[in-house]
Amino acid sequence: MKAQVREVVNECAGELVALSHAIHEHPELAFEEHFASSALCDALEGHGIAVERPAFGLDTAFIARVGDGDGPNVAICCEYDALPEVGHACGHNVIATAGLGAGIAAAAVVEQAGGRLTILGTPAEERAGGKIMMAEKGAFADVDVAMMVHPAGVDLLAPQMLAMTQLDVRAHGKEAHAAAFPWRGVNALDAIVLGYMGVAALRQHIHPTERVHGIITRGGDASNVVPKLAAARFNVRSETEERLDALKARVLACFEGAAAAAGCELEHRFLGPYSDLVTNPALAEAYRRNAEELGRRFVDPATLTTRAMGSTDMGNVSKLVPSIHPMIAVAPPNVPLHTAEFAGHAVSEAADQAVVDGASALAMTAVDVWTDPDPGGFRGAASSRR
Ligand SMILES: [Zn+2]
């Protein structure tokens, strides 16, 4: 069956790569991924796979179910959202089409393997977390294992993905003519700037794997009016959700103290959180064997200066079902994600090869799950969560 899935992926390699490039040429932001979502659904239907779209209350989400065996239900996740200004700088065109290829190939053997297959289109990974919303509506309720592959500068089996929340703060002050009556004003921008500086000071005293970073989203409307409203958006990340709770409180305190100093009222809300990623060891080992058989070589995490790659809503999925989220190389190791440079690499020859290899390795891993003589093997390993 593994030979069979590889053959299917190779047969549709041209189609997968063309679609990867087409999605890359049409970068769409979170929840607006109409082109990508439709193109993926059309491709699945073209291969005789029925698709439900939209799904789980999200316009650009979809689900396809294949097979009705007693064996495990393997879910393959396709992401396809892009970033403002830099487009597909996270290479989700590669995730989408590797997932598509894996789905088409795994569907070809699922009946024979006696398992079940679920192909999920999961919007808005870069903002808000489509998978979290889908999970709340039961997208993973009957799933036994979930997998996807994400592009990067190296092949890395178990990237560290941090728990993350988004903090939105708004400071409310009072407007005044900035020259004629400045003493009548209460400056909301001061509150936000002092909060920003407070976070900068805090950073010396957080753990090396923790991250706090943000932007000022509103700083006033005219330089001669004391700003009555100013706002900022920050991401707060830590290794675990427990540690994240503690860090959230420290970051919020920076803005609360700043608002008090500036005499402003502070309004805040936390969004998320994205959970840290728990890689299932048995599934990861199966993926490693399959990817190595395709000629891919994994980097030893000990040789990396940092294992932390970011955060993902796949982390939340990994807390529900055994999951993997390996990284697959499409660029040289020193090219950072979320840059225009990385976006260029997401349609390189290496990226095209990653689409094909990622599709094959995921489909081969699905075969491993379906044919595992010890059906508790993958599911049982979930209990070894760190
Ligand atoms: Zn990404």
Ligand SMILES: [Zn+2]
């Ligand atoms: Zn990203």
